[in-house]
Amino acid sequence: MFNLQVAKNEREEDEERRKRDNEARMGRASHSCRVIQAVTQICKPSRSRNLDRSKQQRGTELLDDYFVRDSAFPDTYFRRRFRMERYLFNETMIAVCNHDSYFVQKNDAFGSMGLLPQQKITTALWMFAYGVSVNQVDEIMRMRKSTILESLMRFCRGIESIVPRETYKHGLAKSYEEG
CATH class of the missing domain: 1.10.287 (Helix Hairpins)
Structure with a gap:
């Protein structure tokens, strides 16, 4: 015991x-x-609060300025701003949207409409055409920096997979021969 x-x-x-x-x-x-x-x-920096960027309003303004039938700016302004003709932009946009659904306008988590394909593709083209920074595009297009960079990367991937490399080779060779 x-x-x-x-x-x-x-x-x-x-x-x-x-x-x-x-x-x-x-x-x-x-x-x-x-x-x-x-x-x-x-x-690590704290997450910044969400800003009201008025992305729908900016998208509507972009459409009214350049993409509707009686736009505010004529074709010469479009050519100067985008460094291409309007029909080429539209063909490129359709091809990229068919290739990657990221560029198609969808509802976001809150049920409001997301960015227009024209907005996403315009940001990528302006960064190429003018060599502008993400901050400058952010001020003009009212998009988050991460969205701008995502649009740029996806646009590049889309164009690389849509257009065959032979087109680039022949196009470059032809331009060197002419120039």
């Missing part, structure tokens, strides 16, 4: 010791977790 009581007491003491060790370990772990969280908050 005495041995059973001693063994029971030892087990209870072991359990209490394990509980204390676990609590101490958890305290150390939670402290280190808190330190890591604090360091990551200091090192």
Whole structure:
């Protein structure tokens, strides 16, 4: 009987010791977790609040300025601004939209309409044509920087997969021969 009581007491003491060790370990772990969280908050910039960019309004203005029948700017302005004819832009837009559904206008998570394909493709073309930065395009087109860069990358991938490389080779060779 005495041995059973001693063994029971030892087990209870072991359990209490394990509980204390676990609590101490958890305290150390939670402290280190808190330190890591604090360091990551200091090192990484906080997420900026959402801005009302009026993207639908800017899309409507872009359509009214360049893409509707009686647009505000004639074809000469379109050619100067986009460095191509309007029909070529439209053909390129249709081909890229058929290749990648990213460029097709869809509803966003809140149910409002997303960006127009003209807006996404215009950003990519302006970055190529003028060598402008993302910040400049952001101010003009009212799009997030991440969306602008995503549009640029997807546009490049789309054009590379749509147009065969032989076209580039022959086109470049022909332009060198003429020039």
